[in-house]
Amino acid sequence: MSLAPASGPASATAFTPRVFSGIQPSGGLTLGNYLGALKRFAGYQGGGAETIYCLVDLHALTVWQDPERLRQQTREAAAAFMAAGIDPARSILFNQSAVPAHAELAWLLSCVARVGWMDRMTQFKDKGGRDRERVSLGLYAYPALMAADILAYRATAVPVGEDQKQHLELTRDIAAKFNHDYGVDFFPLTEPVIEGAATRVMSLRDGTKKMSKSDPSDASRINLSDDADTIAQKIRKARTDAEPLPGSMEGLKDRPEARNLVNIFAALTDESPDAICARFEGQGFGAFKPALADAAVAHLAPITGRMNDLMRDPAELDRILRDGAARADVISAPIVEETRRIMGMIPKR
Ligand code: AQP
Numbered sequence: 408m409s410l411a412p413a414s415g416p417a418s419a420t421a422f423t424p425r426v427f428s429g430i431q432p433s434g435g436l437t438l439g440n441y442l443g444a445l446k447r448f449a450g451y452q453g454g455g456a457e458t459i460y461c462l463v464d465l466h467a468l469t470v471w472q473d474p475e476r477l478r479q480q481t482r483e484a485a486a487a488f489m490a491a492g493i494d495p496a497r498s499i500l501f502n503q504s505a506v507p508a509h510a511e512l513a514w515l516l517s518c519v520a521r522v523g524w525m526d527r528m529t530q531f532k533d534k535g536g537r538d539r540e541r542v543s544l545g546l547y548a549y550p551a552l553m554a555a556d557i558l559a560y561r562a563t564a565v566p567v568g569e570d571q572k573q574h575l576e577l578t579r580d581i582a583a584k585f586n587h588d589y590g591v592d593f594f595p596l597t598e599p600v601i602e603g604a605a606t607r608v609m610s611l612r613d614g615t616k617k618m619s620k621s622d623p624s625d626a627s628r629i630n631l632s633d634d635a636d637t638i639a640q641k642i643r644k645a646r647t648d649a650e651p652l653p654g655s656m657e658g659l660k661d662r663p664e665a666r667n668l669v670n671i672f673a674a675l676t677d678e679s680p681d682a683i684c685a686r687f688e689g690q691g692f693g694a695f696k697p698a699l700a701d702a703a704v705a706h707l708a709p710i711t712g713r714m715n716d717l718m719r720d721p722a723e724l725d726r727i728l729r730d731g732a733a734r735a736d737v738i739s740a741p742i743v744e745e746t747r748r749i750m751g752m753i754p755k756r
Contacts, residue, residue, distance in 0.1 A: 443568030449492030614663030
């Protein structure tokens with residue numbers, strides 16, 4: 408697992424190696440969230456860097472959430488993290504809104520970020536769509552909160568899926584402008600870590616669209632809570648084409664749906680996409696899909712089982728999140744206090 412050190416032009420500061428990442432509890436987590444992010448998180452534990460993982464409930468609020476469902480989804484996401492191998496004794500696991508540093512630093516960094524930078528964010532354009540005047544101010548400001556999430560821990564590496572690359576670049580721009588404007592070397596220029604065969608898992612119904620938990624079509628995604636039959640049925644019905652599989656990924660350049668399924672297979676079994684193509688060369692989807700369904704069920708069923716077990720004790724999940732929040736606060740509060748001092752606020756104590 409590569410963990411590039413955070414760098415800055417002529418940075419003299421040795422930043423504590425810290426991995427940070429988060430997932431919005433804005434719905435049940437999908438195979439995209441799992442392969443693009445969650446599956447990789449556990450691998451950083453014990454690798455010499457502190458690992459800090461967060462359920463970003465403040466981000467979820469940027470679009471309407473039913474309050475009781477949001478609470479449930481946050482617990483379910485916490486259960487998914489643990490079922491996927493995040494050990495709350497080795498990592499810090501918490502929900503974002505329970506640690507004040509995130510919202511406070513987001514405001515301070517909003518005064519550093521430029522409107523022109525926000526205007527270029529493609530995720531806002533995609534989610535705001537044609538109704539841009541009517542979406543929440545929070546949806547527009549989302550990348551400044553994301554920068555605060557990362558910089559509140561002076562995180563040096565952030566494992567994410569491909570869709571978050573632009574937000575990570577913005578985080579670096581904000582950190583660099585802060586350091587420049589105040590003549591300090593305080594924030595690291597955090598590295599995005601985007602690796603593996605499934606950095607962008609696509610919808611099962613449209614190979615040009617990202618698999619997303621908020622897609623109105625449930626058939627477009629595999630949810631981590633889906634049972635074995637549902638997973639197999641969704642894969643059977645996934646859109647494909649009539650061509651047989653080629654011997655390598657080169658032959659799938661113009662076949663987005665087929666490419667997506669091969670990438671999913673490879674990511675689930677930790678093989679290369681070319682090896683998967685070679686195995687199924689010349690065969691159609693009638694042979695490929697059942698094999699993919701078997702691999703998906705074999706990999707996901709134990710995770711879903713563990714999630715369901717953990718969900719039976721919501722009070723314990725809440726306790727784990729509170730404990731994580733207290734530990735996250737110990738790291739982030741002094742960093743925000745130092746940011747305030749650098750920016751000219753009277754110290755709290
Ligand atoms: N389809 C995907 N393929 C690979 N990685 C993905 N991620 C999300 N979708 C895919 C990665 O999962 C992490 C958490 O993402 P998020 O839930 O905070 O927000 P998102 O990227 O907006 O995910 P969704 O599922 O599309 O959520 P909604 O529908 O609520 O907007 C990130 O690392 C992301 O890259």
